[in-house]
Amino acid sequence: MAIGKPKVRRINVDGKLAPGVYAKDVILHIIRHLGVNGGIGYAYEYGGSTFDNFTQEERMTVCNMAIEGGARVGYVNPDETTFEYLRGRPYAPKGADWDAAVARWKATASDADAVYDDIVNFKAEEILPTVTWGITPAQAVFIDEAIPDPKNLPEKDRATAIEAIEHMKVTSGTPVDGLKIDVAFLGSCTNGRLSDLQEVAKHLKLQKGRKVAPHVKAIVVPGSQGVAAIAEKMGIAEIFREAGFEWRGAGCSMCLGMNPDKLVGDQLCASSSNRNFKGRQGSPTGRTMLMSPLMVAAAALTGTVTDARKVFGIQ
Ligand code: SF4
Structure with missing residues (x-):
């Protein structure tokens, strides 16, 4: 069976989550609206100011559940938050290898003018405990x-x-x-x-x-x-x-x-x-x-x- 060309859906969440609302609420909200089959054939790229300001662990909570939304993969583009999270960890590269790895990871990030197969927008302020x-x-x-x-x-x-x-x-x-x-x-x-x-x-x-x-x-x-x-x-x-x-x-x-x-x-x-x-x-x-x-x-x-x-x- 032909698998088909993978598509990328950009999911933007912008704004600040209210106190007591967490990354888990964000991903349950996304799946509620896009469905468990909504991501079939897609990679989910999460972005927007909410994700920019999330810690790496918050981003991981959302990415972890891309599969529950039917997507092939879920990711946030690597940035300084990512690199700081990885720096010094037991299996992270060291010295010149670290610099080379960071350069490689940066090159994988989407261009600012990237064209997506689909774009969906959410507002953080509208998300409540879910x-x-x-x-x-x-x-x-x-x-x-x-x-x-x-x-x-x-x-x-x-x-x-x-x-x-x-x-x-x-x-x-x-x-x-x-x-x-x-x-x-x-x-x-x-x-x-x-x-x-x-x-x-x-x-x-x-x-x-x-x-x-x-x-x-x-x-x-x-x-x-x-x-x-x-x-x-x-x-x-x-x-x-x-x-x-x-x-x-x-x-x-x-x-x-x-x-x-x-x-x-x-x-x-x-x-x-x-x-x-x-x-x-x-x-x-x-x-x-x-x-x-x-x-x-x-x-x-x-x-x-x-x-x-x-x-x-x-x-
Ligand atoms: S069973 Fe799978 S989804 Fe559940 S905690 Fe283990 S690795 Fe995660």
Whole structure:
């Protein structure tokens, strides 16, 4: 089968995200609007002032989920933020090799006058904390919205919406804010980085003794052993333990229901991972709602899907 000429879609996000809105909300918003098949045949090039000002780890969260949007690849053009992130890391080139590598990476960046096959624009100010309610990453709404009625969706999305409502045991018109959770999973390659853990720990620390809701199993799984070691050293792990989270060894864990880290029956999981397909977290009837790490922490403390900005007093 012929694969066809790859196309490039430039996705611009411009402006400043509001406090309590994160890179994860940006990518869930993008996939919500472009769909899980919208990127088929495309490479996604992310740009605009929001991406210019993102840290490298924030950019990685968005790029990581290009696949969930159907794209072949997702990237942000390399710049000084990229080079500073890589400089001095264990496997980064050194000395003259570093200079040659930086020159090579710079040459891969798109020209200012590059012509794209498609351009899509978003405004950062219009993005709110976002959660998925269904069985694909595109079935997402802002935290102040309700489960949609399939009748009001484009025809192409209706059958999946009906299937999702049945699987998720939710009702059209019900606000997502307030749905009771059983499990909170903070981790994965999308959102298990040191900056993710630092951001959540910073807010947890201000909660002064507030604990995970008694009916919730909450686990934190660093994205790598390196992240786990640094987080221990910085006291981040202890902040999570004191708040009632289980601090686990690094790995994929409940992103895909690895080893014992599985949902049981139809448990509902607030998850910072990247996939909410049926059975993804280890139980065929398990239910997954994707969201940012801070939204996962808010759900863990309150026992419900809720707006992290209210729980943590973010204005
Ligand atoms: S299974 Fe592991 S590598 Fe794959 S998406 Fe989940 S955390 Fe990332």
